[in-house]
Amino acid sequence: MISEKNISYISLISLLLIAIFAEYFNEPYLITLLSRIIIFSIAAIGLNLVLGFGNLISFGHAAFFGLGGYISGILAIHAFNSELLISWPFLFSGSNNSLIIWSFTILFCSLLALLLGALCLRTSGVYFIMITLAFAQMLYYFAISWPSYGGEDGFSIYVRSTLFGINTMQGLNFFLICFFWLLIILFTINRVVKSPFGLALRATRFNLTRVKSVGINPFKIQLIAFVLSGAITGIAGSLYVDLNRFVSPSLLSWQMSGEFIVFILIGGLGRIYGPLIGAAFFVTFEQFFGSYTEHWQIFLGIIIISTVLFAKGGIIGFILEYRKNE
Amino acid sequence: MNKILQIIDLKKNFGAITASNKINFCLETGEIHALIGPNGAGKSTLIKQIMGEMKQDSGEIILSGINISNLTTEDRIHLGFARSFQITDVISDFTIFQNVLLAKIGKEKKFYNFYSSIDSGELTYEEIKTILLKIDLWDEREKPASLLSHGERRQLEIGIALALNPKLILLDEPMAGLSLDKIEKMKVIFNQIKDDVPILLIEHNMDVVFSIANRISVLVNGKIIASGTSSEIKSNLDVKEAYLGTA
Amino acid sequence: MTAELLIEQLLNGLQFGFMLFLMSAGLTLIFGVMGLINLAHGSFYMIGAFSAAATFAFFNSFWLSLFASFSCAAVVGVIVEKTIIRKLYNRDHLDQVLVTFALILFFSELIRWIFGAFPLYLDVPKILNGSIEIFGGIYYSKYRLFIIFVGLIIATFLFFLIGKTNLGIQIRAGQYDREMISALGVNISKLYTLLFGIGAALAGLAGALIGTIQSVEVGMGEPILILAFVIIVIGGIGSIKGALIASLLVGLVDTLGRFLIPWVLQTITNPSDAMSIGSAIGSMLIYILMAIILILRPTGLYGKKLS
Numbered sequence: 001m002i003s004e005k006n007i008s009y010i011s012l013i014s015l016l017l018i019a020i021f022a023e024y025f026n027e028p029y030l031i032t033l034l035s036r037i038i039i040f041s042i043a044a045i046g047l048n049l050v051l052g053f054g055n056l057i058s059f060g061h062a063a064f065f066g067l068g069g070y071i072s073g074i075l076a077i078h079a080f081n082s083e084l085l086i087s088w089p090f091l092f093s094g095s096n097n098s099l100i101i102w103s104f105t106i107l108f109c110s111l112l113a114l115l116l117g118a119l120c121l122r123t124s125g126v127y128f129i130m131i132t133l134a135f136a137q138m139l140y141y142f143a144i145s146w147p148s149y150g151g152e153d154g155f156s157i158y159v160r161s162t163l164f165g166i167n168t169m170q171g172l173n174f175f176l177i178c179f180f181w182l183l184i185i186l187f188t189i190n191r192v193v194k195s196p197f198g199l200a201l202r203a204t205r206f207n208l209t210r211v212k213s214v215g216i217n218p219f220k221i222q223l224i225a226f227v228l229s230g231a232i233t234g235i236a237g238s239l240y241v242d243l244n245r246f247v248s249p250s251l252l253s254w255q256m257s258g259e260f261i262v263f264i265l266i267g268g269l270g271r272i273y274g275p276l277i278g279a280a281f282f283v284t285f286e287q288f289f290g291s292y293t294e295h296w297q298i299f300l301g302i303i304i305i306s307t308v309l310f311a312k313g314g315i316i317g318f319i320l321e322y323r324k325n326e
Numbered sequence: 327m328n329k330i331l332q333i334i335d336l337k338k339n340f341g342a343i344t345a346s347n348k349i350n351f352c353l354e355t356g357e358i359h360a361l362i363g364p365n366g367a368g369k370s371t372l373i374k375q376i377m378g379e380m381k382q383d384s385g386e387i388i389l390s391g392i393n394i395s396n397l398t399t400e401d402r403i404h405l406g407f408a409r410s411f412q413i414t415d416v417i418s419d420f421t422i423f424q425n426v427l428l429a430k431i432g433k434e435k436k437f438y439n440f441y442s443s444i445d446s447g448e449l450t451y452e453e454i455k456t457i458l459l460k461i462d463l464w465d466e467r468e469k470p471a472s473l474l475s476h477g478e479r480r481q482l483e484i485g486i487a488l489a490l491n492p493k494l495i496l497l498d499e500p501m502a503g504l505s506l507d508k509i510e511k512m513k514v515i516f517n518q519i520k521d522d523v524p525i526l527l528i529e530h531n532m533d534v535v536f537s538i539a540n541r542i543s544v545l546v547n548g549k550i551i552a553s554g555t556s557s558e559i560k561s562n563l564d565v566k567e568a569y570l571g572t573a
Numbered sequence: 574m575t576a577e578l579l580i581e582q583l584l585n586g587l588q589f590g591f592m593l594f595l596m597s598a599g600l601t602l603i604f605g606v607m608g609l610i611n612l613a614h615g616s617f618y619m620i621g622a623f624s625a626a627a628t629f630a631f632f633n634s635f636w637l638s639l640f641a642s643f644s645c646a647a648v649v650g651v652i653v654e655k656t657i658i659r660k661l662y663n664r665d666h667l668d669q670v671l672v673t674f675a676l677i678l679f680f681s682e683l684i685r686w687i688f689g690a691f692p693l694y695l696d697v698p699k700i701l702n703g704s705i706e707i708f709g710g711i712y713y714s715k716y717r718l719f720i721i722f723v724g725l726i727i728a729t730f731l732f733f734l735i736g737k738t739n740l741g742i743q744i745r746a747g748q749y750d751r752e753m754i755s756a757l758g759v760n761i762s763k764l765y766t767l768l769f770g771i772g773a774a775l776a777g778l779a780g781a782l783i784g785t786i787q788s789v790e791v792g793m794g795e796p797i798l799i800l801a802f803v804i805i806v807i808g809g810i811g812s813i814k815g816a817l818i819a820s821l822l823v824g825l826v827d828t829l830g831r832f833l834i835p836w837v838l839q840t841i842t843n844p845s846d847a848m849s850i851g852s853a854i855g856s857m858l859i860y861i862l863m864a865i866i867l868i869l870r871p872t873g874l875y876g877k878k879l880s
Contacts, residue, residue, distance in 0.1 A: 138860035214432035215403035301679030
C-alpha cells in the first residue's frame with residue numbers, strides 16, 4: 001500500500017542513492033542537478049507553508065529567495081576581497097563561514113517577511129496576490145539599478161562558504177549539506193503543520209470569523225507563518241547562490257515566484273512533500289525536454305494547464321488516487 | 327443566584343433610529359434566559375454590542391463584576407464569552423474533533439505552540455471527550471464537519487462554544503431549521519449544559535422558549551418591555567400587543 | 574534643470590500613464606466582472622506588438638500594423654477565452670494564477686519560436702516624425718503626443734461604453750451580481766468573451782504603440798503587467814475611473830521620480846552617487862506609493878469595501 005508517508009520516504013532515499021551512484025560513476029553534473037532539486041524544493045516548502053496550509057497565495061516569494069541569495073553573495077564577496085562591509089558599530093568585512101551566512105540570511109529574510117507580511121496581510125484574495133508580486137518586483141528593480149553589486153549583470157563569488165572544514169567545492173559534500181537542510185526543514189514543517197499553531201493556520205484558510213470567535217487572531221497566525229515561510233525560502237536562496245557561485249537579479253524575478261507555485265501544484269497542494277516531488281519533476285522535465293528543444297517551456301505550459309484543469313491533486317494526489325482505485 | 331452578565335442602561339442610536347433604548351437585563355447562574363422580540367426589535371444590534379462587534383453609545387456591560395464595555399471581541403472571548411452563530415459556521419474541512427480542539431487551542435492560548443502534535447492526544451484530550459459526550463457526537467469525532475447533518479452541525483456549534491470554557495453561552499437561533507425530534511434532542515442538551523454554564527438564548531420558536539427558558543425578556547423597538555417567567559410573559563398584556571397587535 | 578526639461582518629463586509621464594491605462598483598464602474590468610486574475614494580460618501586449626512588427630515588415634505601413642496589433646490580440650484573446658479561460662471562472666484564484674502563468678510561458682516561447690530571440694523594431698510614420706512646438710518655444714515629440722491623444726480617445730470611449738451603453742449596464746451589473754445579469758436574460762458567456770476580447774485588444778494596441786518607441790521583444794509584457802497590477806491595487810479592483818487616475822499617477826510618479834530624485838540628491842552628494850542611489854530609489858517609488866495607499870485604504874482609491 002502506498003501512503004503519502006511512503007512516497008516521501010521513497011523519494012528521500014532515492015535522492016540520496018542517486019547522488020551516491022552519481023559520485024561513484026563520476027557524474028558531477030547529475031549531483032548538481034540533485035542539489036538544485038533539493039534547493040528548489042526547500043524554497044517551495046517554505047512557500048507551501050503559507051500557500052498550501054494557509055491559502056495565502058504569495059506571488060512574491062522570490063523576494064526571500066533573492067534576499068537570501070544576495071546576503072550570502074555579499075558576505076562572501078566581501079570576505080573574499082577582504083573588503084569592509086560596514087565600519088560601524090564595529091568593523092565587519094563579510095564572512096565565508098556558512099553558519100554566519102545562514103544566520104544573517106534567516107535574520108534578514110524574517111525581517112523582510114515581517115515587514116511585507118504586515119503590509120500585505122492587510123489585504124486578502126486577489127489583492128494579496130498582486131501586492132506580494134509587486135513588492136518582489138520592487139526588490140528586483142532595486143537590485144537591477146543598484147550598481148554596487150553588479151546591477152543587472154549580478155556578480156560571481158569564487159568559492160563556496162565553508163562549514164566545519166568540509167570541502168564544499170566537492171559536489172557530493174555540498175549535496176549532503178543541502179540534503180541535511182531539507183531534512184531539518186521537512187521535520188520542522190511536519191511538526192509545525194501538526195501543532196496547535198498549524199491547526200490554527202489551517203483554520204484561517206477556511207473561515208476567519210470562526211477563527212476569531214474562538215479567540216484566535218488570524219492576522220498574527222498568518223504573519224508568523226509568513227515570517228517562517230520567508231526564512232525557509234531565504235535559506236534556499238542562500239544555498240542556491242552557493243551552488244552556482246553566482247548572484248543575479250534573476251533570483252528575484254517574478255518567474256522564480258511563479259515556478260515555486262508550480263512546484264507546489266505539480267507535487268500536490270497542501271502536502272508536506274509535494275514541493276519535493278514537484279521540484280524533482282520540474283528539473284527532470286527541464287533536462288529531458290530541454291535536450292530535445294530549447295522551446296520546452298511550451299510543453300511545460302501545456303502540462304501546467306492540463307494539471308490544473310484536469311488533475312487537481314498533483315502527482316502525489318494522482319498516485320494515491322490510482323492506488324485507491326486498484 | 328449570581329449575576330453573570332449585567333447590561334446597564336445600554337443605548338445605541340443609528341441616526342434618528344434608536345436601536346437600543348436604555349436596555350437593562352441580567353443573566354444569572356444556572357438559568358436559560360431567552361431574549362425574544364419581533365423582527366427589527368433590535369436583537370442583533372444588542373447581541374453585537376454584547377459581543378463587542380459594535381460599540382454602544384452609552385451604558386455598561388458587566389461580566390462577573392468586570393466592566394467589559396470597552397473591550398474587543400477577542401478579549402471578551404478570553405474573559406468567558408462563547409456564542410454560536412445564526413448561520414451554522416463550523417470549519418467544514420476539519421473533523422468534529424478538530425473543530426472542538428481548535429476552540430480549545432484558542433481558549434487556552436496554545437496557538438503559539440509549534441511543537442506538540444495535535445494527533446498525539448497529549449492536548450486536553452479528556453476534556454474534549456467530555457464535551458463531545460455531552461453533545462452526543464463522541465462516536466462521530468473523526469467525521470469531517472462537511473458530512474454532518476444540519477442538526478449535528480448545531481450540536482457541534484454548541485460543543486465549540488463549550489470548549490471555550492465559557493462563563494456564559496450566547497445561542498443565536500439554535501433551533502432554526504431543525505426537525506422536531508432534533509429540537510427535542512437539543513432541549514435535553516441545553517438543560518444539561520445550563521447547570522455548568524448559563525445560556526442567553528435568542529429564539530423565534532416560542533414553544534421552545536416557553537418550555538426551556540427559566541426567564542424570558544421581551545425586546546420591542548429597542549426596549550425591554552417585559553421580563554419574567556414563562557407564565558408571567560404569557561399573561562403579559564404588553565407582550566400580547568407587541569406580538570399580536572391586540573391587547 | 575530647465576523648465577522645458579521638466580515639461581517634457583511631465584508629458585512623458587502622462588504618455589506613459591495613458592499606455593498603462595490601456596493595460597489596466599482591461600485587467601480591472603476582467604477581474605471586476607468575471608472575477609478572473611489574468612497574468613497572461615501581458616502576453617496580449619506582446620502579441621499585439623509582434624503582430625504589428627510582422628505586419629510592418631510585410632506591408633511597411635504603420636497604420637496597418639496598428640490595426641493588426643489590436644485585431645490579432647483580440648482574436649487570440651477570444652480563442653484563449655473560449656478554450657481555456659472559460660473553465661476558470663468558477664475556480665479559485667490559485668488555479669487562475671497557475672493557468673495564466675502557464676499561458677505566459679506558452680506564448681512567450683511560441684513567439685520566440687516563430688520570431689527568434691532578437692528584438693524587432695517598428696518605425697514611426699513620417700507624419701508623426703520629429704517634434705512639434707507646443708507653446709512658448711517648447712518642443713515635444715509628435716509621436717508621443719499622438720500616444721497621449723490615442724489614450725484620451727480610448728479613455729473617453731471606455732467611459733462612454735461603460736456609462737451610456739447597454740453593454741455598459743450589463744458590465745456594471747455583472748460587477749455586483751453575476752446571477753442577476755443571467756436572470757435578466759443576458760448571455761453571460763457572450764458578454765465574457767466580448768469583454769475579454771476588448772481587454773486583449775486594448776493591451777495589444779498598447780503593445781504596438783510602446784513597441785514603436787522601445788523594441789519589440791519576448792518578455793516585454795510582464796514588466797508592464799506588474800505595473801498594471803500596482804495600478805489596480807491603487808485604483809481599486811473593477812473601477813475604470815480608479816484605473817485611469819492610478820495610471821496617470823503611476824506614470825507621472827515613475828517618470829518624474831526617476832528624473833527628479835537623482836537631481837535632488839545631487840545637492841547633497843556627488844553626481845555619480847546621486848545618479849546610482851537616485852535611480853535605485855526612483856525605481857522603487859511607485860511601490861512605496863502603493864504601500865502608502867494600501868495602509869490608508871486597503872481596497873484602493875475607488876475599490877469596493879471588502880466584506
